[in-house]
Amino acid sequence: MEPNVAILIGFLVLMVSLMSGLPIFLALTLTGFVGIGLLEGFGMLNNLGYLIWGAIFKWTLLAIPGFVFMGAMLFHHGFGRQLYDTCYKWLGRFPGGLLISSTAMSALFGFISGSAMAGVATIGSIAIPEVEKRGYDRKLSLGAFTIGGTLAALIPPSVMMILYAVLAEVSLGKLFFASILPGLLLSGLIILYIFLRVLFNPALAPPSPSFSWAERFHSLIGLLPVIIVFLVVLGGIYIGVWSAIEAASAGALFSVVLCLAYRRLNWNGVKESLYMTVRVCVMVYMILIGAAFLNHFIYIAGINDMLSNFINSLDISKTLVMVCILLIMTALGCVLDVIALMMLSIPVFAPLMADLGFDLVWFGIIVISSVELALITPPVGVNLYIIKDLAPPDTKMSDIIWGVLPYILVVWVFFALLLFFPEIVYWLPSTMKH
Amino acid sequence: MFANTLDTLLRYIDRANVFLKWLSYLCLGFILLVMGYEIVLRYIFNSPTKFAFESATIAQVVLVSLGAGYVLREEGHVSISLVTERLPARQSNKLTGITSLIGFFMSAWLTYLLLDSALFSWKREEILETLSIPVYPFKFLLVLGLAFLSLQFLVRSRQYFNKGKN
Numbered sequence: 001m002e003p004n005v006a007i008l009i010g011f012l013v014l015m016v017s018l019m020s021g022l023p024i025f026l027a028l029t030l031t032g033f034v035g036i037g038l039l040e041g042f043g044m045l046n047n048l049g050y051l052i053w054g055a056i057f058k059w060t061l062l063a064i065p066g067f068v069f070m071g072a073m074l075f076h077h078g079f080g081r082q083l084y085d086t087c088y089k090w091l092g093r094f095p096g097g098l099l100i101s102s103t104a105m106s107a108l109f110g111f112i113s114g115s116a117m118a119g120v121a122t123i124g125s126i127a128i129p130e131v132e133k134r135g136y137d138r139k140l141s142l143g144a145f146t147i148g149g150t151l152a153a154l155i156p157p158s159v160m161m162i163l164y165a166v167l168a169e170v171s172l173g174k175l176f177f178a179s180i181l182p183g184l185l186l187s188g189l190i191i192l193y194i195f196l197r198v199l200f201n202p203a204l205a206p207p208s209p210s211f212s213w214a215e216r217f218h219s220l221i222g223l224l225p226v227i228i229v230f231l232v233v234l235g236g237i238y239i240g241v242w243s244a245i246e247a248a249s250a251g252a253l254f255s256v257v258l259c260l261a262y263r264r265l266n267w268n269g270v271k272e273s274l275y276m277t278v279r280v281c282v283m284v285y286m287i288l289i290g291a292a293f294l295n296h297f298i299y300i301a302g303i304n305d306m307l308s309n310f311i312n313s314l315d316i317s318k319t320l321v322m323v324c325i326l327l328i329m330t331a332l333g334c335v336l337d338v339i340a341l342m343m344l345s346i347p348v349f350a351p352l353m354a355d356l357g358f359d360l361v362w363f364g365i366i367v368i369s370s371v372e373l374a375l376i377t378p379p380v381g382v383n384l385y386i387i388k389d390l391a392p393p394d395t396k397m398s399d400i401i402w403g404v405l406p407y408i409l410v411v412w413v414f415f416a417l418l419l420f421f422p423e424i425v426y427w428l429p430s431t432m433k434h
Numbered sequence: 435m436f437a438n439t440l441d442t443l444l445r446y447i448d449r450a451n452v453f454l455k456w457l458s459y460l461c462l463g464f465i466l467l468v469m470g471y472e473i474v475l476r477y478i479f480n481s482p483t484k485f486a487f488e489s490a491t492i493a494q495v496v497l498v499s500l501g502a503g504y505v506l507r508e509e510g511h512v513s514i515s516l517v518t519e520r521l522p523a524r525q526s527n528k529l530t531g532i533t534s535l536i537g538f539f540m541s542a543w544l545t546y547l548l549l550d551s552a553l554f555s556w557k558r559e560e561i562l563e564t565l566s567i568p569v570y571p572f573k574f575l576l577v578l579g580l581a582f583l584s585l586q587f588l589v590r591s592r593q594y595f596n597k598g599k600n
Contacts, residue, residue: 021518022533023511026540033543045543049551052544052580053573056498059491065465242473245487249469274459275508278497281462282505283512285498289544337514380516 001038003301010035010297014344015335024340025283025290032293039300048296055292056285059245060166066248067157068280070229071111072273073255075122077264082222083108084126089211089219096198096205098136099144100191102127106148107187108223110155111230120149120375120383124390132392137204142387142395143403144194147411149383150372151190154183156234157248159280160342160371164364167291167346171361172244173237174429178361179368181424186369186414193410225258238432284339291343304351311352318356319419325349326370326415333374337382341371362425366418373411376404444592447585451503454582458501461493468493488564492572499579503586527598534591541584549577 013034017027033045074080087101087108094100102123109119124145131141153160156176165172198205211219233251236242242250259265298304311321332341345367353363375383384400391400418424472486505511518526552573560569 018514019517020533021513021515021530022536023506023513025511026537027513029540029544030536033540046547046550049547049549049554052548053495053551053576056495057491059487062465062469062487062490062494065462065494065497066469069462069466242477246469246473246476249466250473252466253470274462275455277462278455278458278501279505279508279510281494282458282498282501283510285494286502286511335516337512339512340514380514 003039003306006035006038006297007301007303009038010301018336018340023286024337024343025286027340028287028290028294028343032290032295032297035297035301036293039297048293051292051296052289055288058166060172061162061285061288062245063157063162063172063248064159064284065277065281066245066250066252067162068159069273069277070233070248070251070255071157072276073252073259073269074225074229076269076272076276077259077262077266079222079225079258080109080122081126083226084123086219086222088208089216092208093210094195095202095207096136096140096194097208098127098131098134099141099194099198099205103144103148103151103187103190103194106151107155107183108226110152110158110183111226119152120145120386121390123148124387128387128390128392131205134208135206138391138395139399139403140194140197140204141403142391142400143405143407144190146376146381146383146387146400146404147190147407149386150369150375150411151183151187153368153372154179154186154365156180156183157244157251158368159284160338160368161364163284163288163339163342164346164368166288167343168350168360168364170364174361174432175364176234176237176244177428177432178425179365180428182365182369182414182418185417185424186411189410189414190407193406225262229254229258240432287339287343291347294343295347298347303348307348308352308355311356318358321352321356322358322366322419325353326366329367329370330373330377333371333381334377335380336374337380338371338374341374342367345371359422359426361429362418362422365425366415369411369414369418373408376408440592444585444589447503447582448507448589451507451582451586454500454579455504458497458504461497461500464493465490465497484564488562492562492565495572496575496579499576500582502579503582506583506586506590524598527594531591531594531598534587534594538584538587538591541580541587545577545580545584548573548580552577 010031014027014031017030018024022030036045036048084101084105087105088098091097091101091104106119106123109123127145128141152158156179161175161179162172164170165175229251232254233247236250237244237247256265259269329341329345332344336344349367350360350363354360375381378384378401384397384404387400388395388397468486468490472483476482518529521529552570555568555573556570561567562569
């Protein structure tokens, strides 16, 4: 069969299977099976069993259980709530203080838990009743909580980064450090947007009570465990003491020690953390198996060459190609889940980016930020639904969608800054010891 | 009669996956301990082990294979619910029943492909690079895990079809 026809059928199979609710790993596997079968004959599939083992027997993936367990232990033993109190006591007095502290908390929460959904659910459940009580503008607030959840993926360690590093074959340590400044920049832009909106229209967010310096400094105790783990894990990678994989295991063991030291260790928390870790590992690794079949199909169909030839024939600038890719990913994010989008975009776009001379670590930061938009773009943006569940009953979904739209523009400003000032990504990794 | 026997069988499969979950937790514990041991030996005693990385990598494969069925039981695999959420409950349950049945056949196919690859490793006497032990027992464990995953899809399919009837 002609590759073009097989690609079209493959795309249809993928869309139908994803929309029917088939688990993503099976949708990817099915698409791979159909595509390979159409191009090389279905008998050929019998020789591809090695792809299953090869997809998950990778020591680079060992970072996932370590980091997820570390985050889960800190999360399930109550260290998240303390973070919120600290952020609120320090940032609450600024215009739109509750929203600013929630955004700062979302960024910090990214370190505790790489899961955007856990972040938005935790922060939403704490902060929504507060903003309602104080009479904050609902659209501005709900938009801030929805976008805040996406920051987790850009703050190391995040599962998205580990997946990208494995699929694009780039250094995980470098990717972690490359993401720190962009993560802070995006948080800063969101905070700036809230600050300016409230500054020019104070009715959007009535002032919050102020706290004494003694109360503020006392609240820093809540930050201490996170700072310690941060220094052990990322500090160790930065000065070249250990690799990202060793840091993940050290962080996991250290989180147990911290829970013991703070006398918070309990069986329920451990059990929840074990399940959360096994769940994330199973989900991600099974998707990697599906992606192995899909990637084989992409390879034999020559999709990368086709795309590369097409882009070259257009004779447009590299920046415009990047903008087109971002637009495609934002559009796909409206109908695809974050991981499905990641699994589709990396094998197709990463080789093209490398051909065009883009650095794959820089591209990784762009990909991770743009796939996170899938969490907040309707109709499948999971964060929208989480916030809808947590919001007061009379809240309409359209309020949340209108609320989050200006923040999507903020993310596009962020993309523009990364495009024109790539040093934001390169600088920190360039100062690393190894 | 057939329906009762099938339901009993499916109940046992469900329980087996709950039991396998504990084994997958053990694998996670093993990974963290063996990597912790490696860190202590490497950075405190300056004498790294040869086995830590490879045995932890093996353990993560076993963790995934034994936990896959339980994670499905707890609806932990990611899927897009855009269509199923908008359908009336009966149709939504029927659609999930059908996709679970497709899941059963697809996972069974994956199991067969891996079984073939495991038998090939056995015949070729493939060994792990550092540990110098055969690969095939671990591939067979992954086969077992995938088989339980496909059977859990069957359990799920039955449950959703039953819900769709009511």
